Amino acid sequence: MFTGIVEELGTVEAIEPQGDALRLSVRAATVLDDVHLGDSIAVNGCCLTVTSVRDGVWTADVMQETLDKTSLLGVGPGDRVNLERAVTAGTRLGGHIVQGHVDGVGTVVRRTPSEHWEVVEVSLPAGLSRYLVDKGSITVDGVSLTVVSTSRDHRDGTHSFTVSLIPETLARTTLGFRAPGDRVNLEVDIIAKYVERLLGDRTPEGTPTP
Numbered sequence: 001m002f003t004g005i006v007e008e009l010g011t012v013e014a015i016e017p018q019g020d021a022l023r024l025s026v027r028a029a030t031v032l033d034d035v036h037l038g039d040s041i042a043v044n045g046c047c048l049t050v051t052s053v054r055d056g057v058w059t060a061d062v063m064q065e066t067l068d069k070t071s072l073l074g075v076g077p078g079d080r081v082n083l084e085r086a087v088t089a090g091t092r093l094g095g096h097i098v099q100g101h102v103d104g105v106g107t108v109v110r111r112t113p114s115e116h117w118e119v120v121e122v123s124l125p126a127g128l129s130r131y132l133v134d135k136g137s138i139t140v141d142g143v144s145l146t147v148v149s150t151s152r153d154h155r156d157g158t159h160s161f162t163v164s165l166i167p168e169t170l171a172r173t174t175l176g177f178r179a180p181g182d183r184v185n186l187e188v189d190i191i192a193k194y195v196e197r198l199l200g201d202r203t204p205e206g207t208p209t210p
């Protein structure tokens with residue numbers, strides 16, 4: 001589990017294709033302070049397992065399922081990526097409950113700068129829009145953010161939402177340089193999904209189904 005508070009920007013060192021998978025090597029510093037083989041590190045919001053660590057570079061194997069459902073298929077050597085270690089029992093929950101299980105890939109639609117922050121609009125798969133509410137939580141490339149507004153009636157049938165990024169977020173995460181057209185990983189609030197499932201499993205009379 002994660003909180004969506006990015007600890008550092010790592011740099012992709014190498015990509016090794018392996019048929020229906022790839023091996024991702026990332027150069028980092030902070031997240032390697034107490035890392036062990038088998039630990040979890042979120043890369044742009046994708047929970048990956050550490051398979052090796054050497055000279056400031058750690059590796060993870062990325063399966064086809066992850067490549068099909070996230071933007072990791074498009075990363076290459078030199079790309080910057082958001083990194084966060086899994087939480088511990090004593091970690092402050094500064095963001096919200098994040099699993100590191102990407103629900104879908106969105107696209108940056110536009111960026112609107114202002115004096116002290118920047119509003120970013122992101123499109124998302126229609127099936128995810130029902131989990132978003134104004135002032136609710138959304139994870140974008142592993143960053144815990146508050147939804148400013150949602151839109152579900154674009155003329156082309158697409159759905160989108162906006163977030164406001166403060167200077168700290170712009171400076172310390174990939175969201176500071178994502179441009180319109182860039183793909184981003186999205187994870188909706190797990191609590192919303194559980195509520196939907198619990199309500200869907202009830203009969204019209206309000207009695208839980210067997």
